[in-house]
Amino acid sequence: MSGAQGVTVRAHAHETLDALAWRQLGTTAGHVEATLAANPGLAKLAADLPEGQAVRLVNAPEPTRPMVHLWD
Numbered sequence: 001m002s003g004a005q006g007v008t009v010r011a012h013a014h015e016t017l018d019a020l021a022w023r024q025l026g027t028t029a030g031h032v033e034a035t036l037a038a039n040p041g042l043a044k045l046a047a048d049l050p051e052g053q054a055v056r057l058v059n060a061p062e063p064t065r066p067m068v069h070l071w072d
Contacts, residue, residue: 006038006058011049017042020055030060 011020021028021035036043038058045053 006035006056008054008056011051011053011055013051015049017046017049017055020049021057024057025059030063031057034058034060 007024009020009024012023015023017032017035018028021031025031032046035055035058036046038056042055049055
């Protein structure tokens with residue numbers, strides 16, 4: 001999956017949004033939050049998605065971390 005565009009996938013029965021993100025992306029870091037933001041109303045279903053529920057998974061941007069140099 002490329003960019004923040006995402007891809008639409010269907011949930012398995014009683015799957016959580018975290019599990020769906022893990023199954024499709026291999027990680028949940030930031031993707032769950034970005035997916036919730038892109039799918040209004042999905043938060044109400046995220047803990048127990050109905051089978052076949054269409055979800056547009058969104059790739060979250062890589063977090064930027066400030067570089068710390070110990071000897072500066």
